[in-house]
Amino acid sequence: MIRLDAVRVTLDGTEILHGVDLMVEAGSWVTIIGPNGAGKSTLLRAVGGLLPFDGSVTLEGTPLARLRRRERARLVATVPQTPVVPPGMSVLDYVLLGRTPFIPALGRESARDLAAAAAVLDRLDLGGFAGRALDTLSGGERQRAFLARALAQEATILLLDEPTSALDIGHQQEVLDLVDELRRDHGLTVLATMHDLSIAGEYAERLVLLSAGRVAAAGPPREVLTESLLADHYHARVRVIDSPDGPLIVPLRARPS
Numbered sequence: 001m002i003r004l005d006a007v008r009v010t011l012d013g014t015e016i017l018h019g020v021d022l023m024v025e026a027g028s029w030v031t032i033i034g035p036n037g038a039g040k041s042t043l044l045r046a047v048g049g050l051l052p053f054d055g056s057v058t059l060e061g062t063p064l065a066r067l068r069r070r071e072r073a074r075l076v077a078t079v080p081q082t083p084v085v086p087p088g089m090s091v092l093d094y095v096l097l098g099r100t101p102f103i104p105a106l107g108r109e110s111a112r113d114l115a116a117a118a119a120v121l122d123r124l125d126l127g128g129f130a131g132r133a134l135d136t137l138s139g140g141e142r143q144r145a146f147l148a149r150a151l152a153q154e155a156t157i158l159l160l161d162e163p164t165s166a167l168d169i170g171h172q173q174e175v176l177d178l179v180d181e182l183r184r185d186h187g188l189t190v191l192a193t194m195h196d197l198s199i200a201g202e203y204a205e206r207l208v209l210l211s212a213g214r215v216a217a218a219g220p221p222r223e224v225l226t227e228s229l230l231a232d233h234y235h236a237r238v239r240v241i242d243s244p245d246g247p248l249i250v251p252l253r254a255r256p257s
């Protein structure tokens with residue numbers, strides 16, 4: 001469970017988040033949508049303990065500030081938008097970084113750590129890449145390796161910042177289906193950000209529309225993905241088509257008159 005009360009973030013003297021309240025129930029999936037610069041990544045970084053903030057963030061009922069680094073790493077795994085890629089590091093070693101909270105100080109990874117990393121590489125079609133340097137992978141392969149590292153961490157909360165932006169449509173579905181399966185089978189709690197609104201609505205139980213650092217709307221996808229809200233906050237011309245899997249968002253081009 002993730003709970004934010006009146007969270008404010010100021011970066012370099014500018015207030016970016018202006019008092020955000022948010023609740024993600026254990027085992028549910030919430031996706032934050034909103035235009036560029038709205039503060040989506042900032043919000044995720046605050047929840048991941050990567051940024052100072054005012055207000056309160058609690059994870060599984062414990063205030064973030066009270067969690068030690070290692071405890072936090074057992075609870076929450078983050079896939080940032082642009083993770084640091086250590087030059088020359090193999091995909092397997094990178095994914096094993098996700099096991100750090102389980103490895104004793106000055107110790108080595110156990111057979112259990114290696115098995116967890118191998119299983120997750122396999123699930124993400126990356127088995128054949130284990131020995132390759134991460135910085136030689138294609139953008140989409142690398143993005144799956146970033147997710148693999150986070151999943152290897154086996155945390156109860158997963159924070160995903162634009163996790164499928166570099167993926168082809170098939171791998172997009174594979175990755176999101178896998179996350180959803182982990183949510184259903186293991187009670188994983190998911191907080192994501194996404195720009196593809198149709199896909200956002202297909203996977204999340206609730207969407208939060210963040211605009212200029214404030215929650216502009218929150219609720220089930222059909223309540224948030226409306227033509228008027230998208231026009232107001234994205235300045236976009238779209239048609240919303242209702243489908244059994246949720247609203248489908250079709251961008252409309254301006255026609256010269």
Ligand SMILES: Nc1ncnc2c1ncn2[C@@H]1O[C@H](COP(=O)(O)OP(=O)(O)OP(=O)(O)O)[C@@H](O)[C@H]1O
Nearest residue numbers: 011012014016034035036037038039040041042043
């Ligand atoms: N260190 C910083 N100092 C000042 N402003 C910052 C800093 N980091 C981010 N910002 C600003 O904070 C705002 C929110 O950024 P953030 O990355 O959270 O937006 P976002 O909603 O994730 O956008 P996008 O959809 O483009 O990824 C932006 O206007 C950004 O320029």
